Amino acid sequence: MPAIEGAQRPFWMHQIVEYLIGLVLIAASFQAPKPMVPAVMGMLIMLNAAIAKGPASAFPLVGRTVHRWLDVVVMLLLVVALFQPAFDVDSTGRLLLGAMTFVMFFIWLNSDFSEKTERKQDKHQQKTERRERLARPASEEIGKKAGRAVGGGVNAAKRFRKKMKDQQ
Known part of the structure; x- marks a missing residue:
């Protein structure tokens, strides 16, 4: 049906x-x-x-x-x-x-x-999928992003310093 x-x-x-x-x-x-x-x-x-x-x-x-x-x-x-x-x-x-x-x-x-049991399983599955979608990123992923941000900032500072030296 x-x-x-x-x-x-x-x-x-x-x-x-x-x-x-x-x-x-x-x-x-x-x-x-x-x-x-x-x-x-x-x-x-x-x-x-x-x-x-x-x-x-x-x-x-x-x-x-x-x-x-x-x-x-x-x-x-x-x-x-x-x-x-x-x-x-x-x-x-x-x-x-x-x-x-x-x-x-x-x-x-x-x-x-x-x-009722079928609906509970469906709700449990929906909750699991929602948690996966909204889950916080893993610590490794956070570390990689933080490292890239710091590295990008350090590289930008070096380029700025080099540019200032070249202008003098």
């Missing part, structure tokens, strides 16, 4: 948004005349967020890469629930299911699903 260029959302934010999406569906089902489908889908989304290993997980059972594909399954189930004829869903419920599917897809598309 190609990674999207630019900044990606941290996984904790992805989980919090999934909890909120589930909460919105469950809260909307309290006002709906036919609440079963939005309530079940809201609980499914919250369960999916709760079982993923991450900072906001309640029951860390599956890794982030598995969660990534479970999100796809949940989005497909939301689309199926949107168009299924078996259970009655009012128009507001259908609209809400479609909107939450779009929000989940957008969040899924821009989320960082990399495991």
